[in-house]
Amino acid sequence: MTTPWPPRRTARRPLAPHVAAPREPVDPARIGRRAVRRRAKGMDATAVATALEDARFDARQDSRHEDLADDVRSRAELAEWERLGQLLAAAPAGTAYDPDTDPAVQDELAAEASAAADREAAVREAQRTAARADELQALRELGALEQTEPRDGDEAARDELTRRAGGCAQADVDAWLARALAAHRGHYRDPAAREAAAGLLTPLVLAHAALLAELARLVPGARADELAFAARLAATEPEAAGDLAAFLARAVR
Numbered sequence: 001m002t003t004p005w006p007p008r009r010t011a012r013r014p015l016a017p018h019v020a021a022p023r024e025p026v027d028p029a030r031i032g033r034r035a036v037r038r039r040a041k042g043m044d045a046t047a048v049a050t051a052l053e054d055a056r057f058d059a060r061q062d063s064r065h066e067d068l069a070d071d072v073r074s075r076a077e078l079a080e081w082e083r084l085g086q087l088l089a090a091a092p093a094g095t096a097y098d099p100d101t102d103p104a105v106q107d108e109l110a111a112e113a114s115a116a117a118d119r120e121a122a123v124r125e126a127q128r129t130a131a132r133a134d135e136l137q138a139l140r141e142l143g144a145l146e147q148t149e150p151r152d153g154d155e156a157a158r159d160e161l162t163r164r165a166g167g168c169a170q171a172d173v174d175a176w177l178a179r180a181l182a183a184h185r186g187h188y189r190d191p192a193a194r195e196a197a198a199g200l201l202t203p204l205v206l207a208h209a210a211l212l213a214e215l216a217r218l219v220p221g222a223r224a225d226e227l228a229f230a231a232r233l234a235a236t237e238p239e240a241a242g243d244l245a246a247f248l249a250r251a252v253r
Helices: 028-040 045-062 072-089 103-142 154-164 171-183 191-200 203-218 225-236 238-252
Strands: none
Touching: 028 045, 028 072, 028 103, 045 072, 103 154, 103 171, 154 171, 154 191, 171 203, 171 225, 191 203, 203 225, 203 238, 225 238
């Protein structure tokens, strides 16, 4: 039996965007400093002073050329030769330069390691957010979002879904988060998470949640479909919805 050509295509959900691995940013000044340290290793104060004079001569020559006058790497190399000259001038006679015992080098390496760890942590967090966004999207398609307990980081997953949709608001996810926030479900059981939500969710979601919470106090046991108007009010007039929630809070208390 022959296979039809072209092969039949089946519907597939688009893959989540790839999260790039952390890459060390290019820093010409750092490259220049490292080049000087490699060259200076084993030099004494006299040799460093000679290298410094050569670097100053090169800098004067470069200043005559507009395209070289502001070269970041060259300026960093000159500054590093000057620093090494001062370092060895203050050291005992005959001391040879060793970057492994240079406090400034060790501090720089520690700062670079910390920055690299921060970049890696940011990528891991972005990967977790993308995976959770995929999960929420699947739950939406299955109609099971409302039965899902929200958890820490879902606000960022909501933003990721919005980004993937080209900035379009995710009305169903927004409503799910608002209902969870109003009912203190999932991670919103923690007061700290509810407080943090004020800076993570949009005014629309926050106004919707506040209004739902006050309506639930007024009419305990009200069904979600009976309170659907709260979502419409928050979507069209989030500020008015927030004001109404504050007014109801005073009235109930």
